[in-house]
Amino acid sequence: MSPAEAIIAAVLVPLAGAVLIAISGRWPNLRETVTLVTAVILFAVVLSLVPAVAAGARPTAVLIQTLPGVPLAFEVEPLGMLFALIASGLWIVTSVYSIGYMRGNDEHNQTRFYVCFAIALSSTMGVALAGNLLTLFVFYEALTLSTYPLVTHHGDEESMKAGRTYLGILISTSIGLLLVAILWTWVIAGTLDFRSGGILSGRTDGLMTAALLALYAYGIGKAALMPLHRWLPAAMVAPTPVSALLHAVAVVKAGVFCVVKVVVYVFGIEFLSLTGASEWLMYVAAATLLIASLVAMTKDNLKARLAYSTVSQLSYVVLGAALATSWGVIGAGMHIAMHALGKITLFFCAGAIYTALHKTEISDMDGIGRQMPVTLTAFLIGALSVIGLPPMGGVWSKWYLILGAVEAHQLVFVAALMISSLLNIAYLLPLVARAFFLPPRVPIAQAAGAAAATSREPDRGIREAPILCLVPLCVTALGCIALFFYADRIYALLAQIAAP
Amino acid sequence: MELLGLYNYWIVIFLMMSGFYIVIARGNLVKKIVGLNIFQASVFVFYISMGKVSGGTAPIVAEGVEVYSNPLPHVLILTAIVVGVATTALGLSLVVRINEAYGTIEEDELGIMGDDD
């Protein structure tokens, strides 16, 4: 398969998978097999692109000539490669997990769920591999629309409201700001292609650059920069596998990925640091990451806490991009990968706890470490990675982000990153401590137990989630550790963009 | 004197405005149609008077006549009159149907359009 074919295949394979899933909807086993096979094929396809990109090549492919001068075209560059690799790799794990979760919780409309999931993955691939801003925009919108049914999966009043927030913020920012920014870029630069060094570089003055950057930063609502972050916690009403893949990996990462991509290939790092147009964005990002961390501490609902944690972590990436230094961009790109693995582990654990014990509030989780030791250990690993302690992958991205801040002579952001790490500890580790060290609160445990399958097993015994849920979260937890040792590969890949 | 010399325009404007006023101000659907007719008639007069060339005769080729009125506007307006007749006929038949359906042709009593089904 030539690289061009591989690119097209990366977008079309999940789509074809979606069709097949829809057809095989009546036979759940067949349907799940299709999902898994599609995911594996997709990963293989994406993997086949890696050697060429690592060697410095930039494979391209044109899907169709949409508008004169602006085709739907793809070009693989290191950042997109990394993102595609993470998203497709984690899709396999998530598919396994969702089978366990969806069956374990006996969810309705499972076929629609898997179909939308596959379409969302196809859109993610489109975003990752996009060769120009139009393509990026098209798939960005497709991602929003295809995940809408997933967010509103439960179909009740609450999810409908969440769906409104989700769609409202994402569509209105993308059409209202991002589209304008893209068109403005077209008017100024006469092209929408991504080029290293930036297409806007040298064509705009400082104020205009800052305005454009603002349109992009807020237009990409998926990056959840405050005050446009509301959709992310709202979207947590979705079933946990959705939160895990889409709202810890695909959707939000698509957002920050777009921001990094725009900074690197549309503005150009040097141009931004020269004009200082991104300085305001650093402050906004820093404020978001601190405030979101503080908000996360106040949340008792585990998923809500993780959601705010995600808001905060996304701003690390935006901050890295806004610093407009090569270390900063490398840190940003790396953080996309590191946080993806760490956060998906945490979400998997949240889902596993819900599936096994039907608990959602952290205050109910005293002592559950005795019932679910594997899950909680994985949670600890994921948390350490998100906090950024060795020997987890998360340490590297923070390391480079801080280097970036130093390089940009912005010591205040070094402080912000440090404080935020402390806050991370404060909101992630108490759960682990409660789970392992506090005795279970008997009355509540019984009440919760009654709501669940009433005392099939004794309360004190091991009550892990189904094996299909358990294996994926172990895999991703191990991944967090593995990334600590293999970070050099990612670094080598990303160094290409940072050092032109 | 110049103003009076253009008296045909004054007639046109007077007819047009009175027709327009009737269409707007009357609540009776038939009267509205009458107003519409007067409105259209003003335009007919406008076209016809426009074709007149002072001192010219009817446009029939004859010995010793050099100046003719312009026949084209007259021909045009014949067509427009036909259109006007058709409009009136259709309008009146709609009024008949409205009367059958509602039992009234007064706009005030028909005032149910805004409400939703």
Add this chain to the structure above:
Amino acid sequence: MLAAHFPALQVVLPLLMAPVCVLLRGARLAWLAALAVSWVAFAIAGLLLAEVLIGGPLSYAVGGWAPPWGIEIRLDAVNAFVALIVAAIGAIVMLYAPKSVEREIGNDRAYLFYTAYLLCLAGLLGVTITGDAFNLFVFLEISSLSSYILISLGRDRRALYAAYQYLILGTIGATLYLIGVGLLYQATGTLNLADLAQRLPALEDVRGVRVAFAFLTVGLSLKLALFPLHLWLPNAYTYAPSVVTAFLAATATKVAVYALLRFLFTVFGAEFSFTVLPMGPPLAVLAVLAMFTASIVAIFQENVKRMLAYSSIAQIGYMVLGISLVTVEGLTASILHVFNHALMKGALFLAMGCVFYRISSVHIDDFAGLAKRMPWTAAAFVGGGLSLIGVPLTAGFISKWYLVLAALERNMWPVAALIVISSLLAVIYVWRVVEQAYFRPPPADRDVREEAPLSLLIPTWILVAANVYFGVDAGLTTSAAGQAAQTLLGSAP
């Protein structure tokens, strides 16, 4: 040579077939006749557009009388494109007609529907292709009179009153237009549009010409329902039978937009319309007002058809906004939107017809659980709705893209911002319906699958598919619209 007479045949065929339909009487026979004529007209329009795009403008002297004395049919990139839109929508709507007409009009009166429809088609095509200002009036009235009839065929008695209101306002518009033509004739002594265009620049300062300009613009604005002259439209679209609404919404106002374009740009010339007389700002203001007021009103409608009607008024605002920019990009956006809006509104109103066919209501409360009861219809509505919002990969996105681009190129920042903000209003009113269809449970007694018949679904989905196709591959439409815009601004051969 038959091909040489194609321009005339396009109008003559439906005109002749209309009385034949009356004679045929039977619903089925009349339908077959109308269907055949529509598709032939569609084919001819396609051939003519291809010929014009490649070989330049076509002129056809009706009855062999040479222009400027005889009536000329003159086809260039602009009207050949509009004619294709009209004919295409006609052809698709006719596929859809039989079942829906049977349900909403009744087979005993069906032949009258087909007769009026053919007359309307002939009138609309006539307006589009004629090169004569007075002839344009005649065709305009043919199409208008027949559309009053079509609207009055609605089952609801309010359809009659809606038709009556439309008749009054439509006639006033046409009469104003007639006065304008008379004044122009007085000043120039010709009725041929091309001839007028040649003579008018010398007469810029004649007061009669300026008055004519005013009458023509207001008259045509009434016909195209430019805010605030739109009052006839919501009721007419709401109470007309679904087929009629779909057909008229997708064609009638578009043809009026075309006529306005023709007068502003070809006859008077952009120089006169926008430099000598400052038409740009007032048109832009009205357009923006239309976009906002109509969209906001649409949000509060309980009747979905009426909601779409208000949305049409807003969308006409986009077209006029493009005109008011007076650049090739702006006009391209306008003409593109004429086409794309025909596709999206056609699809949406046909979907309404499917809903009405089964549920006998288009009230938003009755849409509850529609996705379960009529999944394909609901999906078609979502498709059309996405296009209306302007989501990428739908036709609506392409026109929005060009419109915003045009505004940016003129450095009109606030306008660009207003365009995107108003298109967000579309999200709200479309999503109200979508939520109702997908999240509310169907009423307990109607919780069964009752999809509309295929003969309704297929034409609806053809239009939905066209929305997607022309959103993905816009090369064809953008080049045709671009060429049309250049023709209008006189920068193309």
